[in-house]
Amino acid sequence: MxxxxxxxxxxxxxxxxxxxxxxxxxxxxxxxxxxxxxxxxxxxxxxxxxxxxxxxxxxxxxxxxxxxxxxxxxxxxxxxxxxxxxxxxxxxxxxxxxxxxxxxxxxxxxxxxxxxxxxxxxxxxxxxxxxxxxxxxxxxPSIEEQRKIVAQYQSIANKIKVNEQICEKLEATAQALYKHWFVDFEFPSPLTPNGGIVPYKSSGGKMVWNEELGKEIPEGWEVGKLETVSNLKYGKMLDSDKFLTAGYPVFSGYGVRGYYSEYMYEEPQILVLCRGVSGTGEVKLSPNFSYITNLSIVVELQENVMSKFFTYYYLKNDDLRTLDSGSAQSMITTGDLYFRNILKPKYTIQVQFDNQISKLHNCKEILKRQNQKLAQLQSLLLSRLAVGEEEKKKIAV
Missing domain, CATH: 3.90.220.20 (DNA methylase specificity domains)
Structure with a gap:
């Protein structure tokens, strides 16, 4: 052509x-x-x-x-x-x-x-x-061929968009569940004599005043400092020689920034974006097997004290942007975070919440992986625009 x-x-x-x-x-x-x-x-x-x-x-x-x-x-x-x-x-x-x-x-x-x-x-x-x-x-090529190519590309783009919309709805569902359980305090509770499960607060669950948060919380729950339940670590600087076209994702808090020859964490980690031109204080979850850069603080939780998804959504809703102590550049330090108050529900309640959220999270991860594959297919279609018809036939064979 x-x-x-x-x-x-x-x-x-x-x-x-x-x-x-x-x-x-x-x-x-x-x-x-x-x-x-x-x-x-x-x-x-x-x-x-x-x-x-x-x-x-x-x-x-x-x-x-x-x-x-x-x-x-x-x-x-x-x-x-x-x-x-x-x-x-x-x-x-x-x-x-x-x-x-x-x-x-x-x-x-x-x-x-x-x-x-x-x-x-x-x-x-x-x-x-x-x-x-x-x-x-x-x-x-002919306008008919152009329209055929466009239709293929747009069908993939539409599927990606649908997956993104589903992910947004799953995240909205997770946020609504967090609010229902830990803001409205309507988590499921066995309060009835016959062992039935009912919403805690509206069914008469006892509430007590908490000075640190300035509001009532369920009886038996506590409030502590983030330093008492976690270990905060800065991510690491990158060695440019270890960057790859494929490998382990590099996560900065802004998102995946490339791939690396090694990883720091096998499982998703709670990250607080700690420096940059914008977004300081945002809370994210890293992918599996990822390398975390020094633009983020990793919140490593103590086992059997705080659950991952509860802590993630608590911090995500706790406007950490107010901790920004930077002058020339926006910045949050581990010292800023260590003394932040955090609600400590009974651990069994946290685990119940995590079990619910993990199902939504797993669905989101499946859709994200689908979109990665679809994006690769889009790139393939774009690359083939410059290939002549005879070469396309060879590729197809």
Whole structure:
């Protein structure tokens, strides 16, 4: 299949917001998605902003401060939107010749990011301008073939999205169960004479006032400092020589940041993000067999004193961002955490809660692993865009 220059198929757009439309103001991320703009527009002349429509493309010509990626996105969720005048917008001239979704797949390839960065020129700042975009070459099969490829890709994307939505619902269920048991104190309790299980507080379970928390808690429960139930450890610095394309996940608190030749923990660990530009105080669970970086504090619990999922959700709901003691950089230390109060329900109640939550957690992990496989399949489809039909047949065989 021969490659064709993109300039033949696209047209520059420069529609200004002269009528002061109230269309949503969007930005573009290096994840190649539109995001709600956080720009301060107070006092700005909104007539200078650009308007775009569904199936229009937007990209950021300045590639200097975006790592190895270029910010580009295809508008799908709005009929009309507003963007910064610094962005470049364009549309496809004839969508019966080139599908916008097919072109967006091409832009989603890491090879395109490398191409755009290589062809960005400038001394003060590097720019991938409109002329450069028009010089992009890509294979353009028949529109029927394009739509077939897009349908395959989108079916995978839809499955990933459905899995993510299910994970969100599972997490919401876990949060609701935590609140029901440990905020409303309606955990199951054998209070009836015949041994029936009933909600604790609403069935007359005895409550006592706790000075540390400033509220009533169930009788027999305690409050202590985090230092009395855990050992807090900083993660470790990384050795770049041990980074791999596959191996054990490196978890920083922001998420998986790559793979490593060794791991620190076999089982998921409770992490508190302790430094960074944002998110300090967030509480996460690491994956199995992971290496934890020094951006996180690991909360290692004492056995048979505190359960993992109860402690995780307690800390997650305990606004640890208020512990930020950094000046130049956002930061939380182990000393900040050690003296934090923590509720200590009876251990048997914690275990019951963990047994319930572990089922939800296991379902989430299965869905996450499915999504990892689906994402790999997406990458394979993107890589095959540049393969000719004869080569595709060889691969299929």
């Amino acid at each position: 021969s490659y064709k220059k993109l300039g033949k198929y696209i047209k520059l757009i420069d529609n200004r917001n002269r009528d002061l439309s109230d269309a949503p103001l969007l930005g573009v991320s290096v994840q190649k998605r539109f995001i709600t703009s956080v720009a301060n527009t107070i006092g700005s002349d909104m007539s200078k902003y650009k308007l775009i429509e569904k199936n229009n493309f937007v990209y950021i010509p300045d590639t200097s401060r975006r790592g190895d990626k270029i910010g580009i996105a295809l508008l799908k969720d709005f009929d009309e939107a507003m963007i910064s005048q610094a962005y470049t917008s364009f549309k496809i001239i004839d969508e019966n010749e080139l599908s916008p979704d097919y072109l967006m797949m091409w832009f989603s390839r890491p090879e395109f990011d490398r191409y755009a960065r290589y062809h960005s020129i400038g001394s003060v700042r590097e720019v991938f301008d409109w002329k450069d975009m028009c010089e992009v070459e890509l294979p353009i």
